[in-house]
Amino acid sequence: ESSSTTESPEQTRLKDAKKLLNKINKESGLWNNKVTIASWNYASNLTKENLATKVNVSLQSADYVKKMWRQVAEYPWQNLSDPDLRRQFQKLSVPGLAVLPDAAYEEHQNIVSSMENTYSTAKICEYKNPNNCDLALEPEITELLANSQDPEQLKYLWVEWRKASGEKVKSLYPRYVELSNTAAQLNNLSNYAQYWLKDYEADDFPEQVDALWQQLKPLYLQLHAYVRRQLREKYGPEIVSEDGPIPAHLLGNMWAQEWGSVSKISVPFPGKQIPDVTARMVEQGYNATRIFRLAEEFFVSLNLTRMPDLFWKNSILEKPNDREIVCHASAWDFYDGKDFRIKQCTRVTMDHLLTAHHEMGHIEYYLQYKDQPIVYREGANPGFHEAIGDVMALSASTPGHFKKIGLLDDDSVDTEAIINNLYVKGLEKIAFLPFAYAMDRWRWSVFQGKIKSDEYNCRWWDIAEEYQGIEPPVDRSEEDFDPGAKYHIVADVEYIRYYVSFVIQFQFHKALCERAGQYDPQNPKLKPLHQCDIYQSKDAGALLGSMLQLGSSKPWQDAMELISGQRVMDASGLLEYFNPLIEWLTAENQKTNEYIGWKPTTKRCVKTRAELIKSNKTNSDCK
Ligand SMILES: C[C@H](N[C@H](C(=O)O)[C@@H]1CCCN1C(=O)[C@@H](N)CC(=O)O)C(=O)N1CCC[C@H]1C(=O)O
Numbered sequence: 284e285s286s287s288t289t290e291s292p293e294q295t296r297l298k299d300a301k302k303l304l305n306k307i308n309k310e311s312g313l314w315n316n317k318v319t320i321a322s323w324n325y326a327s328n329l330t331k332e333n334l335a336t337k338v339n340v341s342l343q344s345a346d347y348v349k350k351m352w353r354q355v356a357e358y359p360w361q362n363l364s365d366p367d368l369r370r371q372f373q374k375l376s377v378p379g380l381a382v383l384p385d386a387a388y389e390e391h392q393n394i395v396s397s398m399e400n401t402y403s404t405a406k407i408c409e410y411k412n413p414n415n416c417d418l419a420l421e422p423e424i425t426e427l428l429a430n431s432q433d434p435e436q437l438k439y440l441w442v443e444w445r446k447a448s449g450e451k452v453k454s455l456y457p458r459y460v461e462l463s464n465t466a467a468q469l470n471n472l473s474n475y476a477q478y479w480l481k482d483y484e485a486d487d488f489p490e491q492v493d494a495l496w497q498q499l500k501p502l503y504l505q506l507h508a509y510v511r512r513q514l515r516e517k518y519g520p521e522i523v524s525e526d527g528p529i530p531a532h533l534l535g536n537m538w539a540q541e542w543g544s545v546s547k548i549s550v551p552f553p554g555k556q557i558p559d560v561t562a563r564m565v566e567q568g569y570n571a572t573r574i575f576r577l578a579e580e581f582f583v584s585l586n587l588t589r590m591p592d593l594f595w596k597n598s599i600l601e602k603p604n605d606r607e608i609v610c611h612a613s614a615w616d617f618y619d620g621k622d623f624r625i626k627q628c629t630r631v632t633m634d635h636l637l638t639a640h641h642e643m644g645h646i647e648y649y650l651q652y653k654d655q656p657i658v659y660r661e662g663a664n665p666g667f668h669e670a671i672g673d674v675m676a677l678s679a680s681t682p683g684h685f686k687k688i689g690l691l692d693d694d695s696v697d698t699e700a701i702i703n704n705l706y707v708k709g710l711e712k713i714a715f716l717p718f719a720y721a722m723d724r725w726r727w728s729v730f731q732g733k734i735k736s737d738e739y740n741c742r743w744w745d746i747a748e749e750y751q752g753i754e755p756p757v758d759r760s761e762e763d764f765d766p767g768a769k770y771h772i773v774a775d776v777e778y779i780r781y782y783v784s785f786v787i788q789f790q791f792h793k794a795l796c797e798r799a800g801q802y803d804p805q806n807p808k809l810k811p812l813h814q815c816d817i818y819q820s821k822d823a824g825a826l827l828g829s830m831l832q833l834g835s836s837k838p839w840q841d842a843m844e845l846i847s848g849q850r851v852m853d854a855s856g857l858l859e860y861f862n863p864l865i866e867w868l869t870a871e872n873q874k875t876n877e878y879i880g881w882k883p884t885t886k887r888c889v890k891t892r893a894e895l896i897k898s899n900k901t902n903s904d905c906k
């Protein structure tokens with residue numbers, strides 16, 4: 284008999300398309316879950332067996348992805364009338380590394396796992412004590428680097444870590460680059476840099492990033508000049524020059540990516556309180572669970588979703604003492620709408636309290652978009668995912684909030700206290716920008732073939748000097764591989780997402796503060812942006828939640844408009860937040876007639892170490 288509904292051909296096509304997408308969504312959800320479980324098992328117990336299982340499951344999943352990819356390629360989805368269905372098919376048509384031929388995919392998996400394993404298990408000997416060679420990056424080396432004020436010890440830690448990590452993976456990197464680029468080309472993209480940049484849905488995204496840097500660089504130059512002076516007064520002009528780059532080992536962080544540790548020797552008004560709550564956390568008996576419960580309480584106060592029971596059951600919040608794991612903190616989505624975890628070798632410090640908020644921001648995003656199709660269970664762009672936890676921390680780490688939760692006594696907001704607070708925040712947020720930019724400026728050039736494998740290290744230092752104004756504590760050569768001393772390089776994780784996050788998190792902060800009634804754009808002086816705390820604002824939580832629920836179902840420009848009313852990244856939030864600090868630093872640098880910027884480094888980067896030894900010998904001869 285004739286069909287009861289007079290379905291148009293287009294309606295039939297849409298129905299078929301939805302059926303296909305539902306099938307793929309179910310299957311890919313199951314495969315993602317299996318792969319994530321195997322990856323978690325390896326990352327939380329670095330054994331050969333767990334690696335074999337992880338690679339094996341990844342290969343099986345890749346077989347499914349290739350089949351699905353061919354099915355999508357043969358399906359006429361491009362002219363479907365429904366833009367949302369087209370967007371889902373578009374994302375499915377660029378599945379990533381899994382479309383490499385099996386042998387190549389297995390090799391890529393093994394190379395990245397091997398580099399990450401080397402990094403995660405690397406140990407060095409204690410300074411001046413070759414009997415103890417059991418120092419790991421977390422917590423030992425990180426804490427020594429943050430707290431030591433012995434430049435020779437700092438230099439030792441900086442050099443030894445690079446020998447034990449980057450140098451060890453140097454030989455693997457060219458093949459990783461080659462395989463990654465092959466995978467990109469199979470995805471119809473010219474190279475792996477293009478593959479990473481596709482998630483930002485803007486052909487001019489590198490230009491957008493550079494435009495923001497041009498706007499923010501003046502802030503960085505003022506902070507850099509002031510910190511260089513403080514370090515020169517501390518360590519002397521022999522080590523810290525008046526107008527050159529800053530020696531990287533003195534900045535309290537293995538990669539000079541955030542300089543919070545130097546606040547104690549350089550804060551503008553030493554008599555005034557610094558909002559470093561580490562001591563109070565230790566005094567009050569904080570432990571890992573209490574740190575994460577505190578972070579959770581902030582999200583719940585906004586009426587966002589609390590952590591599921593499974594989160595507390597399955598997460599690893601402390602470094603185990605019976606096995607090797609990847610200690611670098613991370614958040615995990617198991618794609619079943621129920622299982623979400625954090626793995627963090629938590630220490631009782633303010634830095635780890637902020638990291639806990641960062642990681643939980645990822646979990647909250649996973650929870651908010653858990654009912655989206657699998658292809659949309661991502662950030663609006665990767666920078667959005669990195670920003671959420673930090674936005675919470677911008678409120679949770681104000682002196683006013685710390686006082687509210689009993690971690691700080693003096694939350695005075697006189698000018699000097701404000702400058703101190705903004706200085707500590709600036710060492711975390713402003714110092715980070717050129718580091719994050721440099722990370723992918725180097726990698727984009729490597730993937731685009733502009734940096735060859737025989738110049739990896741010296742070009743890395745050219746870029747670090749150009750953007751960060753830092754120099755290595757000792758001469759370097761192409762026998763070193765300093766990029767490989769940073770987690771995201773060995774773990775195949777794109778980094779411009781953090782640069783984007785550190786700009787847009789202030790855009791989000793400003794929008795949420797306004798929605799919370801904590802900030803008036805007509806009268807910003809009433810409650811300055813840097814004192815805003817959105818804690819317990821259900822209105823702010825509702826606005827944020829509505830953006831998070833989108834996942835990547837809409838272009839990020841739509842998500843940005845929903846939360847902030849703008850459709851672009853805009854540094855004005857960051858500039859307004861730090862304005863009092865920049866004015867103070869500029870005036871201070873003028874007073875001391877500080878050289879703003881840096882002249883070329885005198886440190887060398889050459890082909891071989893032999894060249895350095897030879898030239899050092901000739902130098903000492905002629906002295
Ligand atoms: C400490 C933090 N660890 C990452 C993060 O949380 O982003 C981990 C490792 C790489 C990706 N990742 C994840 O957890 C993802 N699964 C989250 C997601 O994409 O869903 C980190 O690396 N940070 C924090 C600020 C600067 C940077 C650094 O420390 O250099």
Ligand SMILES: [Zn+2]
Pocket residue numbers: 641642645668669
């Ligand atoms: Zn993150």
